[in-house]
Amino acid sequence: MSAAFAGQDRRVPRAPLTCWFEDCDKDSVALVGGKCASLGELIQAGVRVPPGFAMTTGGYREFMAESGLGREVNLLLQKLDCTDLDAVERASATIRAAIEAQPFSPELEDLVAESYRRLSVRCCLPAVPVAVRSSATAEDLPGASFAGQQDTFLWIRGADEVLAHMRRCISSLYSSRAIAYRANRGYRDEQMAISVGVQKMANSFTAGVMFTLHPGNGDRSMMVIDSNFGFGESVVSGEVTPDHFVVNKVTLDIVERTISQKQLCYTVDLQRQVSHAVEVPFERQNVQSLIDDEVTELAWMGKQIEKHFGRPMDIEWAVDKDLPSGGNIFILQARPETVWSRKSQPPLAAPGASAMDYILAGMLAGSKVK
Numbered sequence: 001m002s003a004a005f006a007g008q009d010r011r012v013p014r015a016p017l018t019c020w021f022e023d024c025d026k027d028s029v030a031l032v033g034g035k036c037a038s039l040g041e042l043i044q045a046g047v048r049v050p051p052g053f054a055m056t057t058g059g060y061r062e063f064m065a066e067s068g069l070g071r072e073v074n075l076l077l078q079k080l081d082c083t084d085l086d087a088v089e090r091a092s093a094t095i096r097a098a099i100e101a102q103p104f105s106p107e108l109e110d111l112v113a114e115s116y117r118r119l120s121v122r123c124c125l126p127a128v129p130v131a132v133r134s135s136a137t138a139e140d141l142p143g144a145s146f147a148g149q150q151d152t153f154l155w156i157r158g159a160d161e162v163l164a165h166m167r168r169c170i171s172s173l174y175s176s177r178a179i180a181y182r183a184n185r186g187y188r189d190e191q192m193a194i195s196v197g198v199q200k201m202a203n204s205f206t207a208g209v210m211f212t213l214h215p216g217n218g219d220r221s222m223m224v225i226d227s228n229f230g231f232g233e234s235v236v237s238g239e240v241t242p243d244h245f246v247v248n249k250v251t252l253d254i255v256e257r258t259i260s261q262k263q264l265c266y267t268v269d270l271q272r273q274v275s276h277a278v279e280v281p282f283e284r285q286n287v288q289s290l291i292d293d294e295v296t297e298l299a300w301m302g303k304q305i306e307k308h309f310g311r312p313m314d315i316e317w318a319v320d321k322d323l324p325s326g327g328n329i330f331i332l333q334a335r336p337e338t339v340w341s342r343k344s345q346p347p348l349a350a351p352g353a354s355a356m357d358y359i360l361a362g363m364l365a366g367s368k369v370k
Contacts, residue, residue: 015058018111021051031056033135033195038334045308047301047331051122052130052199053115055166057137059108060194063170067102073174074189082183088176096171104163112166113159116198127157129201132165134172137193150178150194154231154275155201155268162198169196202330205321206289207232208242210298211337212306212313218340220312223247223299227290229280230265232316232332240264243289247299254295261285294319297329305334312337
């Protein structure tokens with residue numbers, strides 16, 4: 001065989017179309033996007049994370065290429081004037097409708113359906129309820145803030161529904177907001193790819209967010225936990241004023257608590273098997289949604305996650321009401337905190353000093369530790 005012919009015979013290995021979270025880590029962003037890579041890294045670190053799998057960026061690219069959608073989308077966006085908001089809205093609607101109407105290839109459908117079946121068996125639940133989450137590769141690009149631009153869908157059951165909501169996640173890559181943001185920041189569409197995570201739903205009694213620094217002032221000696229009854233959607237979206245706990249990062253003592261009047265929460269409609277907003281009964285609206293022991297355990301988990309990633313983190317969590325205490329708090333998502341972490345701070349203690357030295361130095365300086 002001639003050298004020229006041998007060279008032509010070489011093939012680039014095909015990227016996997018699906019991947020389990022536990023097979024991913026922080027270096028898997030190009031394959032499964034930022035969210036799913038972070039979940040895999042958490043599992044590798046021994047953090048309690050609901051199991052799941054991802055349709056990879058390879059699956060996304062094959063879907064767009066084999067259907068011809070990739071070429072059509074590129075042609076449409078090349079002609080688009082992104083300063084014309086009405087034109088951006090029309091282009092977005094056209095692209096999203098085309099993506100959501102296009103079936104996956106039989107191979108990809110079979111792979112997703114089989115992974116979903118295996119997940120259901122693993123969780124001992126027929127048609128296990130899952131969250132279907134977008135996971136874009138550009139979420140952590142320097143200077144960019146893509147977080148929240150792609151969609152998440154809660155309490156999805158059945159392989160057909162999972163596949164339909166996967167297409168909706170892919171289409172959210174072309175929302176009007178996302179198209180305009182990328183154009184204004186100079187990001188080309190070739191830089192973008194999306195993976196879709198399928199993760200077992202935690203049947204949340206309480207859920208919310210946690211920052212491993214104080215998001216109001218950047219104090220790294222404190223952690224902040226916000227919580228509400230039901231799924232965490234009400235806290236993340238800002239639809240409710242959540243209960244608010246400030247925790248000392250060293251002692252794990254609760255140094256500040258604010259119990260709010262929580263008028264609504266998200267939970268499952270058992271008849272329709274969908275997530276929906278409901279009014280919190282009046283007698284529960286002012287009840288603390290997270291008990292003190294759970295606050296302490298969450299703060300301890302947050303410290304371990306921050307230590308593993310080496311930086312302050314923004315974490316979504318849930319307390320599963322179907323499981324006993326001591327093993328019912330799950331981490332649903334963890335991403336680097338991006339506001340205070342980007343601000344340079346003068347050192348308060350000498351390099352190599354302990355955490356206690358750092359905190360005491362801030363106290364002696366008469367200022368909060370940043």
